[in-house]
Amino acid sequence: MRKVVIPIGPQHPALKEPESFSVTLSGERIMAFSARLGYNHRGIEKACEERTYLQDVYLIERICGICSHTHSTCFVQAVEEIAGLQVPKRALYIRSIIGELERIHSHLLWLGVAGHEVGFDTLLMYTWRDREVVMDILAELTGNRVNYGINLIGGVKRDLEKQHITDILKSVDILEERTKYYIQVCKEESTLIQRLSGVGVLSHNDALSLGAVGPTARASDVARDTRADDPYAAYDELDFKIVTDDHNDVYGRTLVRLGELMESYRLIRTAIKNLPEGLISVKAPRKIPVGEAFSRYEAPRGEDVHYVKSNGTDKPERVKVRAPTLANVQTVAKMLEDGQLADLPIVIAAIDPCFSCTDRLISVNSSKSETLGSMKWEDLRLYGIEWHRSKGMDFSAINKKLAERL
Amino acid sequence: MLISIFNLLVFPGIIFLGVAGMSAEFIDRKLYARMQNRTGPPWFQPWADFIKLVSKEDVVPTEANPRMFRAMPIFALTSTITASFYIPLWSTHALYSFNGDLIVTIYLLTIPTLTYFLGGWYSTSLYSKIGAIRSLTQLFAYEVPLLMCILAPALLANTWSLSEMAKFYSHHHWYWMFNLLGFAISLIALLGKLEKVPFDIPEAETEIVGGTFTEYSGRLLAMFKLSINIETIVGASLVSAVYLPFGLQLTPALGILLYVGKLLFIISILSLSRTIFARFRMDQMVEFCWKIVSPLAFLQMLICLILKGVLAI
């Protein structure tokens, strides 16, 4: 059969964010795969150099909507290291608790997306319904469902109150119950297992040599977890198990994430039990002394890495972000070798890609610049009206009526 | 003449089937939503969707063959409506019947799938083409077990006419119980025919966007959607006529109620399977149909043949 090259993206129902893949197919079989990343580049690294550390915390937090706590904690850790700040224990514990809650919400989200990619929408609806529990808790603790804004250079902004603690414990109990059910579903529902098992195989050695991180690596039996290897926040005082699996495929990645959910519940319980009393932040200077720091954080998707260099002013000299997806996306080509088109969405989804994290820059365009041209909203609207008019459709009367009503 | 026009346009033609199809879509979507713990759409949602599509512009891709592209939805719609004429709905009489209408009905119900293939193929879009090939591959997988398991009751009844079959099963009250295996198989095949989860491979949106219908829009898409809805009703009617042929001699009012009940039962089973299964992959689907479903359909035929000998019909 003739080979066809089909584009997956930049706009495609399987991709939740714009990113372009092209797949060469022979029938249903994938012969070649190539990726073109960068559609989400927003210039955050450059923009960080133009802003103060205080503002950068919020900017960095908005790299990604799902692992926002990941990035802000990782950045704040680096800055605190340069400034030599001794962050209070209670703040570290609160950071860990929020981090684990974030992991829960991210993994539940992933499970739903995975279900959707293999046409199992019921799993999507159920997990996302249950995810609301943890989202509500996060909103209560931090003031918002995403972009928590709880980190501060030198600590955290908000304290955990008694009410919060009972609420967290209550919702963790609910979620644990539900997660046990999902583990059962994933281990027994045969139509689901058929779609996950033996798909997107990444052998142990490939995972090592391609530098896979997070659940992707752990499902290939690579026991690598930054929380244990390079403890940050309060993880050196918390006891937890690194969840690994030797299935090497998407099924293994599902089990690892579900296992991590169970670990997260346990972690939150111990963290709350051991929560020390005391301050939640120390005062940070506006100007950070000269220095550099390299900070690592285990995001839900894998190891997140930040490098910060300061030059003694209130603005950083250089901020470098390496999101986990960038490390994992290189394993996708290997996973898809000899795969089928039908498996492509779930294999891409199985690394839990977050392309907003991965790409971070696009130039701020002006409408006048020719090379970097873009259209203003109003121009686009007029263009649309003109186009429709040329096709014999005139909406001006309706528009007028609409304008009057508004 | 007038009666023919009435039959064609009102009952059991386009209006009745359209209304029934839309209601079936609503019931399916509502059940699906409720089973997923959602609220689901209001009753007029399928109508609103249909009206919206009809009022929109048809876009025909420049690369596509416009004649084929436009003709396919019409073929799909007409063939499904025609198929309904040979199926006895709540009595033992179909609108038209002759010995062999069983085969004609199945054949007519195959045409929509063929039009999906041709429509997708002539759209010339890559996604459409892959969807088209997939729907054809799928056709070969489910059509054989469907035909075999529908032939089994016909063998038992010793006729090729749906109406005659209905009469036979009305006389022999409990004989339809022998065909329950075939009923299950026909539901599986119906899922494949209607391209619903777990067999919605030809339009798996996460893989190939809209599959066959990627390039369709406006009225043409509305017609395809309507033909799928009508196919649901016709397919469910066929299955209920072949496998649930009881209560056909009741008064028309009770008969209609029973018929609606049977349709609801079949549609709910279809929605339920949509809810609790994940989508199959093409190779798994073909393997499943050939290695599991076909032998079972063959078994059903065997049961009927043996019964025929034992009961000496």
Add this chain to the structure above:
Amino acid sequence: MSDLKRGACDMIRPGKMLVQVLQSLFKKSATSQYPFKKSEMPAHYRGKINFHPELCIGCKMCERDCPSNAIKIVKVGDKKFEAQFDLAKCIYCAQCVDSCIKKALESTKEFELAVLDKNKLKVTFCADVKKDTDK
């Protein structure tokens, strides 16, 4: 079916979710009827910012710290300041609330801020009138 060979699962049970799915039919749906039934935000929600002009001393710390340059403090009279907010720019991080030493700024629970006209998102809190007059 490679899973069987690999021993991936303990049990093969198609339709594992059947029971819960059927139970859901008789449960109240989890959908929130949002625009018809307003949802309540938690106590410390970071919504639209409110400004108390009488407390402001014009130190402009909020203006300096705002990550998105959404605030402008303007002197309108003797020890009287007004705040101009561009809610379209605001990212609702509530850093200004933390930066304000006089607690002249506070987060409210208000979150339904979508409008068709972008200019309506420019809110000015006037100094002489205590309440937000722009609304």
Add this chain to the structure above:
Amino acid sequence: MSKEDEIVQSLTSEFPLLQDKAKVQRIRRVVADVTPDKFEQVFAYAKDNLGFSVLCTITGLDEGSTLGFIYHMSRTDGITFSLKYSVPKDKPVINSILQYFTNADIYERELEDLLGVKVEGLPEGNRYPLPDDWPKGEHPLRKDWKPKGAKIDTAETQVKEAK
């Protein structure tokens, strides 16, 4: 002696020129500065003999007259090693490390795009992360690069505009 000190000692005994250049930044962080010509030897030594088997990322820096490159590597016990070297800005050419780490190409392409350095030995492929129609010679992470024609909306420019 801690593991970090052992690493530093091993490095300095193997490469005497690293005498004051390799140091322990803090627990689990080892940093070193090398000259461009010695970089590859030290890099290979760290990978093969010291067990730094994971390449975390490559950071590119604009240091005024030079461009700096930091290769962050980590190993399973959590120790990370940041190896840095600089090349002059007027001759921005570095060698690819693809032979050591096959996953390095995306990081090196990022350097090519954002810092305008030529990476020798990088095979043809899609660029990352800038758009395909991005003008040549524009490298956003260079300190002298400013978005062209764009209005940078800061407090200062707002004040200027008001005047």
